Amino acid sequence: MKNNFANFINKTISLSMSMNKNVICFGLGVTDPKGVFGTTLNLQKKFGSARVFDAPASENSLTGMSIGASMLGTIPILNHQRLDFALLSLDQIINNAAKWHYLYGGQINIPITIRMITGRGWGQGPTHSQNLQALFTHIPGLKVVMPSLIDDLPTLLLSSIFDKNPVIFIENRWLHFSETKKKFKPSIRNLPYHRKISSGKNITIICYSYMTIEVLKASKILKKEFRVDVEIIDLVCLSPIKEKILIDSIKKTKNLLLVDTSYITGSFSSNLLAKLSKLDFEHKPQILAMPDFPEPTSSFMTKYFYNNYISVINKTLDTLKIKKRYKVNQNNHIHDKPVDYYMGPF
Amino acid sequence: MVEETISKKYSEQKMRCPVHLSIGQEIAPSILSLFTEKKDKCISTHRCHAHYLSKGGNLDKMIAEIYGKKTGCSKGYGGSMHLIDIKKGFMGTSAIVGSSIPLSIGMGLNIKLKGSKNISICYFGEGAREEGAFIESVNLAIVKELPVLFFCENNYYSVYTSIDQRQPKNASYNKILSNLGMKTFYSRGKNFDDMYIKIKNAYNFVKKKRLPCYLEIDCYRNVEHCGPYNDDHLGYRNKEDFKKWKNIDLIRNLEKFILKSKNSNSKLIKKIRENNKYKIDKAFYFADKSAKPNPSDAFLNLFK
Numbered sequence: 001m002k003n004n005f006a007n008f009i010n011k012t013i014s015l016s017m018s019m020n021k022n023v024i025c026f027g028l029g030v031t032d033p034k035g036v037f038g039t040t041l042n043l044q045k046k047f048g049s050a051r052v053f054d055a056p057a058s059e060n061s062l063t064g065m066s067i068g069a070s071m072l073g074t075i076p077i078l079n080h081q082r083l084d085f086a087l088l089s090l091d092q093i094i095n096n097a098a099k100w101h102y103l104y105g106g107q108i109n110i111p112i113t114i115r116m117i118t119g120r121g122w123g124q125g126p127t128h129s130q131n132l133q134a135l136f137t138h139i140p141g142l143k144v145v146m147p148s149l150i151d152d153l154p155t156l157l158l159s160s161i162f163d164k165n166p167v168i169f170i171e172n173r174w175l176h177f178s179e180t181k182k183k184f185k186p187s188i189r190n191l192p193y194h195r196k197i198s199s200g201k202n203i204t205i206i207c208y209s210y211m212t213i214e215v216l217k218a219s220k221i222l223k224k225e226f227r228v229d230v231e232i233i234d235l236v237c238l239s240p241i242k243e244k245i246l247i248d249s250i251k252k253t254k255n256l257l258l259v260d261t262s263y264i265t266g267s268f269s270s271n272l273l274a275k276l277s278k279l280d281f282e283h284k285p286q287i288l289a290m291p292d293f294p295e296p297t298s299s300f301m302t303k304y305f306y307n308n309y310i311s312v313i314n315k316t317l318d319t320l321k322i323k324k325r326y327k328v329n330q331n332n333h334i335h336d337k338p339v340d341y342y343m344g345p346f
Numbered sequence: 347m348v349e350e351t352i353s354k355k356y357s358e359q360k361m362r363c364p365v366h367l368s369i370g371q372e373i374a375p376s377i378l379s380l381f382t383e384k385k386d387k388c389i390s391t392h393r394c395h396a397h398y399l400s401k402g403g404n405l406d407k408m409i410a411e412i413y414g415k416k417t418g419c420s421k422g423y424g425g426s427m428h429l430i431d432i433k434k435g436f437m438g439t440s441a442i443v444g445s446s447i448p449l450s451i452g453m454g455l456n457i458k459l460k461g462s463k464n465i466s467i468c469y470f471g472e473g474a475r476e477e478g479a480f481i482e483s484v485n486l487a488i489v490k491e492l493p494v495l496f497f498c499e500n501n502y503y504s505v506y507t508s509i510d511q512r513q514p515k516n517a518s519y520n521k522i523l524s525n526l527g528m529k530t531f532y533s534r535g536k537n538f539d540d541m542y543i544k545i546k547n548a549y550n551f552v553k554k555k556r557l558p559c560y561l562e563i564d565c566y567r568n569v570e571h572c573g574p575y576n577d578d579h580l581g582y583r584n585k586e587d588f589k590k591w592k593n594i595d596l597i598r599n600l601e602k603f604i605l606k607s608k609n610s611n612s613k614l615i616k617k618i619r620e621n622n623k624y625k626i627d628k629a630f631y632f633a634d635k636s637a638k639p640n641p642s643d644a645f646l647n648l649f650k
């Protein structure tokens with residue numbers, strides 16, 4: 001039987017709740033018939049309405065409530081259908097969640113997990129599609145996690161839930177559709193960790209979230225058609241960063257491309273590149289990111305707005321000073337839907 | 347009729363954005379439109395089609411916006427959740443719940459500073475009352491004596507979540523806010539005359555007294571929260587309520603009343619319908635045939 005990303009999230013939350021009765025799960029839409037895109041369906045049936053409940057649109061106070069409960073031993077999972085809605089809770093996240101442990105000399109932990117989903121395509125527009133992870137990675141005291149491949153998802157989420165610190169867990173909506181035949185077998189690991197998902201000798205590509213899918217696709221074509229051998233590091237945890245795995249890879253390949261899902265200015269990747277600039281490179285390292293513009297709503301304007309495997313291939317070739325370019329006709333490519341059967345509206 | 351056409355045509359996949367329809371909630375804004383003036387400023391939410399049209403917003407440009415075309419009222423940047431018609435005083439909408447409420451008091455402040463005779467109108471759903479911005483804004487409006495009409499459409503659901511999971515049972519915001527010192531009106535939405543008078547009085551209160559006022563109207567959304575279809579198969583709404591509200595369809599009742607009062611009115615109604623159908627067909631044709639924006643247009647309009 002196939003599982004998809006959304007089922008795996010559901011199973012992981014369910015597992016965490018049966019492992020520890022202090023885990024609670026709530027937020028807008030958690031108990032409604034769609035259950036946050038299927039990720040929270042049936043949890044209330046299994047664990048009761050004291051531990052799983054719906055909520056009013058009061059993002060800031062819901063976050064403060066999570067923090068307060070966690071100070072006394074509850075392990076809250078707070079769910080937001082869009083990252084953009086969670087912006088209303090920046091005060092609680094930045095001034096309280098990220099500070100309490102430090103502020104009181106390490107005496108209190110804030111073990112909360114805040115799930116935020118970022119939209120893409122189908123007219124999500126400027127305020128339903130923002131990839132603002134850099135806002136959170138900028139704040140010391142928050143762990144920022146962005147899953148990409150479904151096989152690692154359960155371990156990543158379970159580790160986030162039981163981490164003793166506030167974790168911002170950001171999911172790209174399109175990833176929810178990815179599928180696997182693999183068994184559901186999560187473990188708990190210390191956060192942060194990063195994953196080398198393919199070995200290569202010509203260039204290191206550091207990527208995360210949905211773009212990891214596109215990078216994987218690109219790396220196959222780069223190998224076959226351009227004889228470029230790519231080493232991929234799927235960051236998975238954006239903050240804090242453990243540099244060793246990155247440095248080891250770059251020392252080997254001597255080349256680097258960072259692939260981001262957000263605006264280039266102030267992006268997570270530009271910051272990481274600044275940290276890695278102390279290394280020696282054969283060619284100048286580059287970043288592939290989004291332009292400094294909000295995402296427009298009209299699908300005519302988003303036609304070439306997003307990066308995909310093609311832009312990854314060409315940026316890689318450019319970084320390595322290879323003159324050839326990969327060209328495919330994208331005119332008939334449907335760019336604003338994750339899967340064929342998607343019919344909108346959200 | 348406009349939204350029924352959107353609903354019918356959504357599956358053609360030419361409207362590639364989320365749509366929040368107001369079918370079932372049209373009558374209150376229509377009544378308000380009998381009193382508002384072009385210079386009154388209005389702001390609204392994700393569910394804004396009825397508000398936009400009742401403030402005189404251009405229909406062709408609205409449909410073109412949903413089609414993502416250059417000729418849309420926001421030139422394709424905003425989509426269904428972001429309508430605007432500045433000439434008609436419809437100043438935009440926010441897709442973040444509660445986020446437009448503070449803007450409405452800002453418009454009220456501007457109107458007050460200019461000393462003009464008009465008012466600011468702020469549409470929102472009962473869900474927005476759960477955001478801090480709501481209580482902060484009503485407080486400010488009272489303290490600063492701003493001419494703002496807070497127009498709450500209570501359809502009892504926030505997406506699929508019913509009000510009793512989110513707000514205290516039988517809580518009365520009319521009581522709460524009048525205790526704070528704001529004039530309030532409430533209509534249960536079941537009787538046309540009652541609704542008409544409450545809306546009229548609320549509008550006139552703000553207009554004449556130059557003070558804020560809270561108006562709450564009960565209503566029912568006939569289709570799904572977001573998207574073109576009916577979603578009652580999901581079972582999150584009470585079947586009884588659905589039937590009840592169907593029976594008190596005020597638009598249909600009004601039509602019956604008009605028919606009863608004068609025989610020749612049936613011709614008039616037929617004519618209005620035909621006229622509307624013509625306008626709607628024209629708008630969809632306009633939207634479909636309008637020029638697409640260029641992909642590079644995404645990189646315009648960030649700064650003045």
Ligand SMILES: Cc1ncc(C[n+]2csc(CCOP(=O)(O)OP(=O)(O)O)c2C)c(N)n1
Pocket residue numbers: 028057059081084085086088392393441442443444470471472473474501503504505571
């Ligand atoms: C801050 C924020 N939280 C959550 C959402 C998701 N959301 C979109 S519409 C909606 C329902 C709000 O209900 P209400 O304000 O009563 O308006 P209605 O949809 O019933 O017209 C919600 C929760 C959002 N857009 N913004």
